[in-house]
Amino acid sequence: MSTGPSSPIGILDSGVGGLSILRALRRELPAESLIYVADQAHLPYGPRPLAEIRTFVQHITTFLLAHNAKLIVVACNAASAAGLHDLRAMFPDVPFVGMEPAVKPAAAATHSGVIGVLTTAATANGTLYASVRERFAANVQVETVICPELVEAVEANATSPAALQPLFERVLAPALARGIDQLVLACTHFPFAVEALQAFVGPQVAIIDPSPAVARQARRVLADRQLLATEASQPTLRYYTTGDARRFSTLASNLLGEPVQAQALRWAGEQLLAGD
Numbered sequence: 001m002s003t004g005p006s007s008p009i010g011i012l013d014s015g016v017g018g019l020s021i022l023r024a025l026r027r028e029l030p031a032e033s034l035i036y037v038a039d040q041a042h043l044p045y046g047p048r049p050l051a052e053i054r055t056f057v058q059h060i061t062t063f064l065l066a067h068n069a070k071l072i073v074v075a076c077n078a079a080s081a082a083g084l085h086d087l088r089a090m091f092p093d094v095p096f097v098g099m100e101p102a103v104k105p106a107a108a109a110t111h112s113g114v115i116g117v118l119t120t121a122a123t124a125n126g127t128l129y130a131s132v133r134e135r136f137a138a139n140v141q142v143e144t145v146i147c148p149e150l151v152e153a154v155e156a157n158a159t160s161p162a163a164l165q166p167l168f169e170r171v172l173a174p175a176l177a178r179g180i181d182q183l184v185l186a187c188t189h190f191p192f193a194v195e196a197l198q199a200f201v202g203p204q205v206a207i208i209d210p211s212p213a214v215a216r217q218a219r220r221v222l223a224d225r226q227l228l229a230t231e232a233s234q235p236t237l238r239y240y241t242t243g244d245a246r247r248f249s250t251l252a253s254n255l256l257g258e259p260v261q262a263q264a265l266r267w268a269g270e271q272l273l274a275g276d
Contacts, residue, residue: 003070008033010069012060014045017189018075028215031229033236040243044151045078046120053082063272074098081126102210104136106182114141114179119186143175154189161196168200
């Protein structure tokens with residue numbers, strides 16, 4: 001299929017975390033149609049081998065391109081760390097926007113000289129994170145906090161301050177004691193727990209959510225290619241999950257504050273098919 005301004009933006013993630021990016025895209029680009037794929041059959045991506053994640057995202061990309069996506073947003077830090085370079089090589093004519101840990105603005109804003117990065121193992125162990133730290137954080141102390149449990153908490157809709165207090169006491173308290181004054185959210189699930197995070201770290205720590213910057217980058221990429229939807233467009237939203245469609249719909253509705261009706265996908269070998 002050929003793409004044009006009326007074609008949709010494709011968004012992929014392991015679960016509901018990428019909805020934080022979808023939310024920002026809708027604010028920045030309200031005329032755009034969106035297709036969202038949550039690979040909940042393989043959730044969470046963070047602890048998985050990078051080669052395995054690459055395989056998943058390559059085949060989800062193929063599915064989105066078959067649905068005429070004009071731009072693909074890899075709305076997952078683990079997937080970006082594992083597969084973004086390979087996706088661009090495999091699909092050279094397709095524009096991609098990925099996730100990069102927002103170390104640069106955190107390092108620029110810190111007064112204490114210590115920043116925290118809340119993330120998953122796949123992102124922390126990837127070359128992208130190492131590169132970002134080398135380029136932008138050479139003169140600051142970086143406390144990397146790996147917390148896959150927070151992904152699971154968001155997927156379970158258990159993000160109240162009371163529910164997360166014990167987890168944060170265990171994983172975040174040491175970084176807080178070392179003097180972080182910036183906390184980078186390097187997983188797209190984490191913005192959905194920002195209220196609990198801010199309550200725990202206190203007002204002296206700034207939390208950096210990369211979602212608005214990702215949405216602005218998507219706008220720039222589409223504008224450069226003359227692919228922005230017109231204001232007269234009637235945008236559509238389609239949601240797919242390789243997990244339980246009813247459960248995803250309920251959780252996504254709660255997170256976005258509006259009704260969501262997801263369609264089921266299933267993996268057949270390395271291919272994604274509609275239906276249970």
